[in-house]
Each structure stands twice: as C-alpha cells, then as structure tokens.
Amino acid sequence: MRITTSQMFDRLNGQMGSLSVGADRIQTQISTGKKLVNPSDDAVAYLRLTGLKRVDADHNAATTNANLANMVLSQTDTTLGSVETELQRAQELAIAAATGTMNAENRAATAEALESILDQLFVLANTRDARDQPVFGGATGDVAYLRAADGTITAAGTGEPAAIPLSDGATVRASVPGSTVFGAGDDSAVNDMFATLAGLIGELRSGQPASQASMDGIAASLTNVGATRASVGARMVRVDMEMTRLDELGMAREEMRSSIEDTDVASAITELQKTLTILQATQASFGKLTSTNLFDYLR
Amino acid sequence: MSNLLAIGSTGVRAYQTALTTVSENIANAGAAGYSRRTATVGEIVSSASANATMSGQLSGYGVRVTGIDRQTDAFRVAETRFTGAELARSNASVQWLERIESALTGYDMPARMTGFYASASTLAADPASGAPRAAMVEAATALATSIQGTHSTLSAAMADLDGTVQASVGQLNDLSQQVAKTNVALARVGPGTAAQAQLFDERDRLLGAMSQLTDIDVQIDQRGLATVRAGGATGPVLVELAETGFVRASRSDGALGFTVERAGSFDTLHPRGGALSGLVEGAQRIGDAIDALNVMARDLADGINAIQAGGEDLDGNPGAPMFAMGADASDFRMVLTGPRGIAASSPGGGVRDNGNLIALESFRQSSALEDRATGLAVGNATTLAGRRSVASAQAAIHDNAVAARDAVSGVNLDEEAVDLIRFQQAYNASSRIIQVARETFQSILDAS
Numbered sequence: 001m002r003i004t005t006s007q008m009f010d011r012l013n014g015q016m017g018s019l020s021v022g023a024d025r026i027q028t029q030i031s032t033g034k035k036l037v038n039p040s041d042d043a044v045a046y047l048r049l050t051g052l053k054r055v056d057a058d059h060n061a062a063t064t065n066a067n068l069a070n071m072v073l074s075q076t077d078t079t080l081g082s083v084e085t086e087l088q089r090a091q092e093l094a095i096a097a098a099t100g101t102m103n104a105e106n107r108a109a110t111a112e113a114l115e116s117i118l119d120q121l122f123v124l125a126n127t128r129d130a131r132d133q134p135v136f137g138g139a140t141g142d143v144a145y146l147r148a149a150d151g152t153i154t155a156a157g158t159g160e161p162a163a164i165p166l167s168d169g170a171t172v173r174a175s176v177p178g179s180t181v182f183g184a185g186d187d188s189a190v191n192d193m194f195a196t197l198a199g200l201i202g203e204l205r206s207g208q209p210a211s212q213a214s215m216d217g218i219a220a221s222l223t224n225v226g227a228t229r230a231s232v233g234a235r236m237v238r239v240d241m242e243m244t245r246l247d248e249l250g251m252a253r254e255e256m257r258s259s260i261e262d263t264d265v266a267s268a269i270t271e272l273q274k275t276l277t278i279l280q281a282t283q284a285s286f287g288k289l290t291s292t293n294l295f296d297y298l299r
Numbered sequence: 300m301s302n303l304l305a306i307g308s309t310g311v312r313a314y315q316t317a318l319t320t321v322s323e324n325i326a327n328a329g330a331a332g333y334s335r336r337t338a339t340v341g342e343i344v345s346s347a348s349a350n351a352t353m354s355g356q357l358s359g360y361g362v363r364v365t366g367i368d369r370q371t372d373a374f375r376v377a378e379t380r381f382t383g384a385e386l387a388r389s390n391a392s393v394q395w396l397e398r399i400e401s402a403l404t405g406y407d408m409p410a411r412m413t414g415f416y417a418s419a420s421t422l423a424a425d426p427a428s429g430a431p432r433a434a435m436v437e438a439a440t441a442l443a444t445s446i447q448g449t450h451s452t453l454s455a456a457m458a459d460l461d462g463t464v465q466a467s468v469g470q471l472n473d474l475s476q477q478v479a480k481t482n483v484a485l486a487r488v489g490p491g492t493a494a495q496a497q498l499f500d501e502r503d504r505l506l507g508a509m510s511q512l513t514d515i516d517v518q519i520d521q522r523g524l525a526t527v528r529a530g531g532a533t534g535p536v537l538v539e540l541a542e543t544g545f546v547r548a549s550r551s552d553g554a555l556g557f558t559v560e561r562a563g564s565f566d567t568l569h570p571r572g573g574a575l576s577g578l579v580e581g582a583q584r585i586g587d588a589i590d591a592l593n594v595m596a597r598d599l600a601d602g603i604n605a606i607q608a609g610g611e612d613l614d615g616n617p618g619a620p621m622f623a624m625g626a627d628a629s630d631f632r633m634v635l636t637g638p639r640g641i642a643a644s645s646p647g648g649g650v651r652d653n654g655n656l657i658a659l660e661s662f663r664q665s666s667a668l669e670d671r672a673t674g675l676a677v678g679n680a681t682t683l684a685g686r687r688s689v690a691s692a693q694a695a696i697h698d699n700a701v702a703a704r705d706a707v708s709g710v711n712l713d714e715e716a717v718d719l720i721r722f723q724q725a726y727n728a729s730s731r732i733i734q735v736a737r738e739t740f741q742s743i744l745d746a747s
Contacts, residue, residue, distance in 0.1 A: 003710025007702060039680030040400055040687070046680060054413045061417035065424040133651060148409045162653040164424040165660065174424075181710035254643050269378045294716035 012286045013190075019279040026272040036261050041205050045260045052257050059246050060202040062167035066243045069164045072129045072174035073236045078192055079127045080181065080229045086124070087193070087225060090117050091218045094200055111204040118197045120151055125182050129175065136178030137161070144178045145194075153194035155179050167267040168240050183221070191220040212285055303736040309361030313340050316364045316623030317722040323493075325715045331666040332504030334371045336496055341365040366491030369499055375704040376503055377517065380510035382697040384572030387511045389690035391577020392584075395460060396683040399588050401450035403676040406445035412599075412669045415442045420660065422643060423653040427613070432638035439621055443633040446596050450628040453592065457585045464548045464578050466553065467512055471575070473545040474509045475527070481505065482524045483541050499523055509537075527534030535559035535566035553586015555579045569676025584679070589627070591675050595668055596628035602662050610655030618642025618655070 004253055031036045039046040096102065096109045125145045127135045134144040139159030144158045155178050163171035183192035196217030317338040327333040342361040422431040428558035479500045488495045502525055510517050510528065515537070516528040527538040529546070537544045537559065544561035546568060555578060557568035570576040600622035605619030619640050624631040635641065645654030663669075 001702075002706045002709060002714070004705045004713050005712045007705050007709060011698075039401060039404060039676050040397075040683040043677050043680040043684060045679050047673060050409055053410060054669060055409070057413045057417045058420070061420040064421055068424050131428055133425075133427060137651070139652060142650075162423075162426065162648075162651055165420050165653075165657070289489040298716065298720070 007089065008289065012282065012289070016086060016279060016282050016286070019275055019282060021036070023272060023275045023279065026210050026268055026275060030265060030268050030272065033263050033265075034261050035263045035268070036185060038181065047132075049257065049260050052253055052260075056250070056253060056257075059250060060166055062165070063243065063246050063250075065164050066166055066172075066246065067129065069166070069172050069174040070236065070239045070243070072135070073129065073172075073232055075129050076175050077229060077232050077236065079124055080225055080232065083121060083124050083181065084222065084225050084229070086117050087218060087222050090197060090200075091215075091222065093117075094210040094215055094218055097200075097204055098138050098212075098215060100209055102209065104207055104252060107204045108208075111201045114197060114201050114204070116200070118194065121182070121197070125153075125178055135175045136176075136181060137175075138177035138179070145182065151198065153198075157183070167246060170242065172239055172242075174235075176228050176232065182226055183224075190224060191217050193217075193221040193224075198223065283284050303739070304733060306359070306361035307729050307732030307736055309363060311344065311726060313338075313362045314726035314729060318726060319367050320367060321718045321722060322492075323710065324710050328710040328712055328715075332500050332507065334369045334496065334500050334503075336493070337368045337370060337708050338364050340370055340688075363503040367493050367496055368491070369496040370708050371503075372704065372707045373519070376507075376709060379697070379700045379704045380507055380515065380517070381572075382693065383507060384510040384514045384698045384699040386690065386693040387574045388572045388576040388580075389686055389693050391484050391574040391688055392580045393577075393683065393686045395456070395577070395581025396584060396679060396686060398459070398581075399453065399584055399679050400676070400683055402449055402456060403588065403679060405452060406448040408442075408445045408449055409672040409676075411438075411445040412633045412672060414438045416660070416663050416669075419656050422641070423656040423660075426643040426653045426656065427650045428637055432641050432643075434611075435641055436633070439635065443622060443631055446592070446599070446628055447631040450589065450596070450631065453585055453589050454629065457582070457589070457668070460581055460585060461550060464575075464582075467578065468546050468548045468557070468575055471509060471512045471529075471537075472543070472545050474505050474512075475537045475546075478502065478505045478509070478525055478527060478538045479541050479543045480648050482538070495523070500618070510573060512573045513568070513570040513575045518535060528577055530569045530571060531561065535568055536561060542743060545563060550582055553583045553590070555582040557663065558621070559636050577747070582659055584682075588675065588679065591671075593627045595671055596624055596631050598666060600624050600631070601667055602666055603659070606655060606659050606662055607642045609646075609658065611648065612642045613639040613650055617646075624723070644702050720734040729731045743745050 028037070036042060036045055036049065092111055093110050097107060102110070104237070122145060125136055126143055129135045134157065136144040138144070138155075138157035138161055140157050142156075144155065144157050145153050145154050157178060160177055161173055161175045163173045165171050180190055182194065183190040196214055199217070200210055200214040203209070203214060204241070317340060320336050320338040324335055331344075340362050343363050357634060415435070415438040418431070418435040423434050425431055466710065481498055484500070485495070485498050488498060502523070506515065506517055506527070513529045514531060516532040516534065518526040518528075520526075525538060526536065528534045529537050529544075535544055537546070542562070544559040547560065549556055549558075549559050557570065557575065559566045559568050570579060581670075600620075603622055604620040607621050610618050612618050619635060621633065621635045621641075622631065623634045643656050644650065644652035645658075648654050
C-alpha cells in the first residue's frame with residue numbers, strides 16, 4: 001500500500017492534535033477539580049448529580065428552618081421556665097396568705113407582690129421570639145394577650161401557630177398557643193392563670209385569706225406549664241435529631257457527590273503524564289520520519 | 300545515421316515529458332484533490348513497418364509518450380464521498396446538540412427551580428418576615444431570568460442554524476454550477492491529456508465538497524461528464540450536463556425542508572447524509588427543546604399563579620400573579636410588585652400562616668418541573684454522547700476510505716524521486732544517442 005507524503009503528515013498531525021486535546025481535558029479536570037464538565041460526558045452521572053444538588057438545596061433550607069425552630073423552641077422553653085418560677089412564687093405567697101393568722105397589712109403587701117407577679121406574667125405572655133413574633137400568639141394576633149381598662153387579660157391570638165417545614169414533609173410547631181399555657185382563650189378547660197391571680201388579689205385586698213379555689217387554680221396552671229414545657233422539650237429533641245440526621249445525610253451526600261464529580265488528582269496526574277509521554281514520543285518519531293527523504297541523497 | 304539521430308531525439312522528447320509529469324506530481328504532493336499522473340511511454344509503431352516492401356528495415360522509429368494516465372479508482376472515490384457525507388452529517392448534528400446542551404445547562408434552570416422552592420420553604424418558617432420574602436422574590440426573579448435566558452439562547456441557536464442553512468445551500472448551488480461548467484469543459488478536451496486529468500481532479504474535488512453538504516448520487520458517462528442527484532439515487536437532479544437545479548431551504552419551527560427548482564419544476568429534497576441532513580436534525584432538536592421549554596414555562600407560570608390566587612398576601616388580599624409570559628417563554632418574567640405580594644397564607648389564615656406555601660410544595664411534587672428540566676438536558680446529553688461516538692467511528696471509517704483512495708491516487712515523494720532518477724537517466728542516455736550519432740556522422744565525414 002502506498003503511504004502518500006501528505007497522508008503521513010496529516011495523520012501524525014491529527015494524532016498529535018488528539019493527544020493535545022486529551023492533555024488539555026485532563027489539565028482542565030485537575031485545575032477545576034471536577035471531572036464532569038458537561039452532561040454529555042456522562043448523562044447518568046449528571047442526572048444523579050442534579051438530584052444530589054437538589055436534595056442539598058432542600059436540606060440546606062431544612063437546616064436553616066430547624067435552626068430557627070430550635071431557637072424559637074428554646075426561647076419558648078426559657079419563657080415557660082420564667083412563668084413557672086413566677087407561679088411558684090405566687091403559690092408560696094398564696095399558701096402563706098391562706099392561713100387566717102396573717103394580718104391585714106401583710107395581706108395587702110402580699111396582694112402588692114402578687115400584682116407585680118401578674119404584671120410580670122402578662123409581660124412574659126407577650127414575649128416575642130427571634131422572628132419578632134409573639135411566642136404565645138397562636139396562628140393570629142400581633143400581640144398574644146391584651147389587657148382591658150378594667151385589668152382583665154384576654155388572649156388575642158387564636159389557633160395553633162403555623163408549623164415550620166423541615167425536610168421531606170416533616171414539620172414542627174416551634175411555639176405553643178398561649179391559651180394552652182395561660183388560659184383566657186377559647187379553651188375553657190385550661191385554667192385562666194390571670195383570672196385566678198386577679199381573684200386571689202381581690203380576696204386578699206378584701207381581707208379574706210386565699211381561698212382553696214385560688215390555690216387549686218395556681219396548682220392547675222403550674223401543671224399546665226409543666227406539661228407544656230415537657231412537650232416543648234420533646235420537640236427540641238426532635239429538632240436536634242433532625243439536625244443531626246441532616247448533617248449525617250449531608251456528609252454522605254458530599255461523599256457521593258465527590259465520587260461522581262471530583263477529579264481523582266493522583267490518577268489524573270498519572271494519566272496526564274502518560275498522555276504527555278506519548279505526545280513526546282509521537283513528536284520525536286514525527287521528527288525522525290519527516291527528516292528522511294530520498295531527495296536528501298540526490299546530489 | 301539520420302535514423303539514429305531521430306531515435307535519440309524522440310527519446311529526449313519523451314523523457315522530457317515524463318520528467319515534467321514527475322515534477323508536477325512532486326509540486327502537487329500537498330495539493331488536495333490532486334491525482335498522481337504517470338506518463339506512459341511506448342514504441343513508435345509505424346504502419347510502414349508492417350509493410351512487406353520495407354522488410355529490409357532493421358531499426359524502429361524510437362519512443363513516444365502515449366498518454367498521461369491519471370491514477371484513480373472511481374469506486375474508492377465514491378466510497379470516500381459516501382463516508383464523508385455520513386461523517387459530515389454526524390458532525391453537523393453534534394455541533395447543534397452541543398449548542399442545545401450549552402443552552403440548557405448555561406442558565407442551570409433545574410437549580411434555579413430548586414432555589415425557588417427552597418426559598419419558599421425558608422419563608423414557610425417565618426412567613427411574616429420581610430427578609431425571607433425578599434429572598435423568595437429574588438429566587439423567583441432568578442428563575443424567570445433563567446427560563447427566559449434559556450429560551451433566548453435556544454432561539455439564538457436556531458437563528459445561527461438558519462444562517463448556516465442559507466450558507467450551506469448557497470455553497471451547494473455554487474458547487475452545482477461549477478460541476479456543470481466542468482462538464483462543459485470536459486466535453487471539449489481530448490482523452491489522455493493533462494487538461495483532461497486536471498478537469499477530472501476538479502470534478503472529483505467538487506463532488507467531494509458537494510457530498511459534505513448532502514448525500515449525492517453520481518453517474519459518470521464514458522466522457523467523464525457527471526450527472527448528480529441529491530438525496531440518493533431517486534432524489535432530484537442537481538446537475539445534468541450543463542443544467543443545474545437550484546436548491547432552496549425553508550423552515551417552520553423545527554421542520555427544515557429543501558426544494559430543488561429545475562427547468563420550472565419543483566422537487567422536494569430529503570438529505571440523508573451530509574451537513575444539510577445534520578442541520579435538519581439540529582433544527583428538529585432545537586425546535587423540540589424550545590417547545591418543551593415553552594410547555595414547562597407555561598405549566599410553571601399557570602401552576603404558581605393559581606397557587607398565588609388561592610392564598611392571601613401579607614395585606615390579606617388574594618395573591619397577584621407571580622409569573623407572566625406571552626405566546627412563548629421569550630418574555631417570561633417575574634411580575635410580582637414586591638415581597639409583600641407573596642401569598643404565603645391560606646385564605647383567612649393571617650399573616651403568620653404558611654398554608655399556601657405548603658400548597659406550593661405539593662405543587663412542586665406533583666408537577667415535577669425540576670425533573671422535567673433535568674430530563675430535557677439529560678435526554679439531549681445521551682443523544683449527544685451517542686452521536687459523538689458514532690461520529691468518531693465514522694471519522695475512522697472515512698480516514699480509512701481516504702487512505703484507500705490515496706493509496707491509488709496520492710503522491711509519495713520517495714517514489715517520485717525514484718521516477719525522477721529513472722527518467723533523468725533515460726533522458727541522459729537519449730542525449731548520448733544524439734552525441735554518438737553526431738560523432739559517427741563526423742567520423743564518416745572525416746574519412747572522406
């Protein structure tokens with residue numbers, strides 16, 4: 001078979017060209033750290049990678065939401081702790097004022113103290129969370145509790161607060177409606193903490209000892225607060241678990257993504273070296289092949 | 300003795316021609332489409348030598364060049380045309396599939412969609428707040444930009460394709476006319492001449508260029524005149540003798556068609572090879588991608604706007620439309636006036652309700668637009684990867700066909716160097732004959 005001169009040049013030129021293209025591709029892989037550049041390089045890997053990136057974005061949003069939920073929940077818990085402390089003080093004062101031995105001045109002083117506790121509880125009931133929303137506001141209401149001119153305190157918000165979405169359809173309610181803690185809402189089964197204290201203050205101001213009904217009311221409210229704190233605590237544990245799960249999933253996903261997308265630098269450098277060696281050998285043989293020509297010997 | 304002188308002079312003349320042919324081969328070693336030529340030399344046979352009355356004649360009449368042979372193999376040339384057309388077709392479709400790929404991945408539409416939905420999820424945690432609302436508006440704007448950008452990139456690719464089609468068709472018409480001119484010239488040259496060899500080279504070069512554009516069927520008569528049909532043996536005639544057909548292209552959406560006008564009649568051309576065939580596929584693919592994008596954009600706009608309308612914004616009003624588009628996605632845009640306009644809550648749910656954002660999440664699951672957008676890119680990518688591997692196989696086949704053709708018609712310089720020496724020596728020897736004739740004649744003169 002006749003190998004024509006131009007064919008010899010063209011073929012070597014093409015071979016060196018494709019080797020240069022290969023070297024350039026590996027060089028790009030090393031410098032960018034990614035071996036997958038276009039979907040057509042590996043369509044299946046691209047599909048999986050897109051899926052991973054989507055889950056990644058979703059879980060990032062879920063992590064942000066879980067952090068926020070955690071923050072609001074711990075704020076709810078702290079507030080409920082303060083409510084519990086105030087109620088315990090009220091209970092101590094009520095027990096002291098329940099005996100007939102207390103004189104009128106002391107009863108008035110106790111009533112003063114209870115009034116400041118009532119004020120404090122009103123402030124606590126209107127605590128605002130990290131989102132600048134009332135913690136106990138329920139679904140509606142810019143403030144959780146309102147105080148009328150005659151001193152009656154009623155819940156302004158109704159319903160359950162909106163649940164915060166976490167990953168994969170899971171949700172968590174980050175706060176509790178005030179009516180389940182303080183009462184004074186739609187649910188008459190929950191003891192109205194403010195009415196109980198106001199009643200107690202009225203009894204003491206009128207010179208009577210604290211009635212059993214008031215004592216029972218305070219105890220019922222304490223039970224409510226305790227039960228709510230337990231519920232909030234359980235939700236915090238759930239959110240913590242969710243965050244740990246998201247973290248672990250994130251790490252597993254990152255590993256998978258890396259195995260699909262990232263360049264294995266060691267093997268890429270070896271491959272580059274191999275390509276360059278072949279390229280050099282081709283260049284050397286090109287030099288040899290094209291340097292000999294019968295015309296050189298025609299003198 | 301004058302006979303000796305005559306024989307010597309025929310040798311000098313014949314080998315001069317042979318040397319000229321060899322040097323032309325050497326000079327054209329790098330010229331594309333050049334076929335190697337050889338000068339065939341033969342003894343001068345006189346009709347007189349067969350005459351019985353001349354039987355006393357002891358010597359011949361010398362040598363002459365009987366013709367310039369063009370080294371070629373019509374079958375190998377035809378094979379090269381065929382493989383070239385197949386390769387050009389794959390290369391053309393790869394080129395346009397790559398354009399689609401870069402259009403679909405450039406704006407990363409699936410990621411923008413995911414970003415939009417993720418921002419809605421973040422907003423659901425704090426629906427009354429301004430910052431996550433602003434973030435969601437930004438994500439919606441980015442999504443609208445990516446859809447509109449993808450559409451305009453695809454449209455630009457289609458416009459480029461139109462330009463390429465017009466250029467290719469113009470090229471094909473030019474080539475047809477040149478082949479017709481070559482036909483006219485070939486009818487006038489004598490056989491076995493260098494001029495004929497040159498015209499054959501030119502004809503084959505033109506036909507090769509035509510087969511890069513479309514699959515052609517070539518019939519060559521005994522004089523070497525070509526009749527060319529496009530789109531296979533039953534396709535419309537592009538060149539017959541001096542007459543040519545005129546090719547026109549027209550496109551509606553993704554359907555690219557060609558007609559050939561010849562002598563007042565119109566025929567449809569269906570290219571099955573060559574760049575035109577790749578362009579037909581490219582137009583089809585770009586058209587399909589644009590259609591799929593339009594449908595997706597429409598579904599997205601309608602779905603999101605319906606969800607907006609089914610909820611209440613921060614001011615307690617039913618949500619205004621978020622996305623708008625005209626007849627296609629070329630003007631897809633975000634039309635919500637501000638962050639307060641996002642209808643996060645269910646009707647009557649209040650400012651802190653996120654019921655409508657939950658509805659958005661279920662729309663995300665049911666519409667699966669992210670999967671559709673990814674599927675569009677993946678479908679194109681698998682086709683592209685397949686075409687690429689076909690193209691590289693066809694390139695190898697074409698290379699082999701070219702090598703086989705060149706084995707017959709190509710120039711090898713070493714071989715030409717050998718021929719050069721051979722003919723040079725023959726030339727030198729012939730000139731020695733003349734010298735000997737002269738010396739012999741001189742010695743006779745001196746003797747007298």
